[in-house]
Amino acid sequence: MVVAKKTSRSADSVDKVYEKIKSLAIEYHFRPGERVNEMELSSQLGVSRTPIREALNRLSQDGFMNFVPNRGFYSRDLTPEGVRELYEVRMIIEQATFRFACLRASDEEIARTTAIWESVSQQQGKERSAEEWASIAEIDEQFHMEIARISRNSRLYEMLESLNSLSRFFRRIDLETPVRRNNAYDEHVEIIAALRQRDVEKGVVLMEQHISLSAEHAVEVTKEGLARIYIGKK
Template structure:
């Protein structure tokens, strides 16, 4: 947990429960809280300068979504997904995201294809460096933002949004494996290129390969924790 107390600006005070919920969830997704780690209400309340009520509400909400669980004599801990659950999530994600990529390749307009070109150029610049910056981990989400708009399917976008936090958590841990971040960036570049060029079948195929590689990286990193 960060040592510096959080200062809430006036515009952030309402509704405070949502701010607390987002703060804790992002801490879990970004790996600040590890699987199995205990979350202590009192410490969080002091850290966030709030009462324990919004903390309890946020933890209850997160438990309903499977991010945390309450254990006897231990309290609230960060959930650890089983390998079977991880495989299930990636299977669903592969089906949805590959469809989105295929639809985007078929429907993207000139503006969206230009956005993808800009992302591809940014990835190439990043790959040319020996060191990667923290923002280099966000290319997947930049591409997905364009893809969801280009696919023109609000329902599909809504379903992918429901998995976005899992995706971020999986990617964060998977990138800890040596060489995985570079490989993922290369995969993202090839995906963006296929969509930009209108190669629908290729985009669909590359998406499935990318997510299979991501799944393997996550499971391998999880075993090493």
């Protein structure tokens, strides 16, 4: 019994360390391609290197780190190709979750889901600060995750949750750009209408238009992301 308790505490410790390092990785506190100093992390988080190493291994499996044998862990890269690929995969998954939500969700579930974004749409056109756009990005993510939840496919939900973590840094930047600001509200209104009408085919097309990222825009998002990482631009 004692061993079981120790094992449980150890697993809990790794989970906490994992979440702390993951939050740093999401926001690129480790610069792209930077080698992660395990000793510094151990000191910073006040834990031994064992949970640090286990957490980094998990983060490597989840795409937040790159492991190089005999050299250690390195922060994920930031490139236009990588950003675009994340958006492409997310688009495919969200098209699937929309389809299943239309087929499986109750009217009540759809009403609760659409209400998440409608609270934001009432303030369309208002001038917003960077902090407010960050909050809107969170609501946007919550709205799309709720569509995934009511699709009643746990695998798709977990995949989308993982992709959201990997792309959260870019997503916020993307939503702050003028082209996205101008289109985000109208696109959400159309997606909500299609969901209420359970119009699968229209919704799938709308999701592609809403999520897809052109090669040119991926370059812009990447440049802005690098500026924020290296020179602290906000």
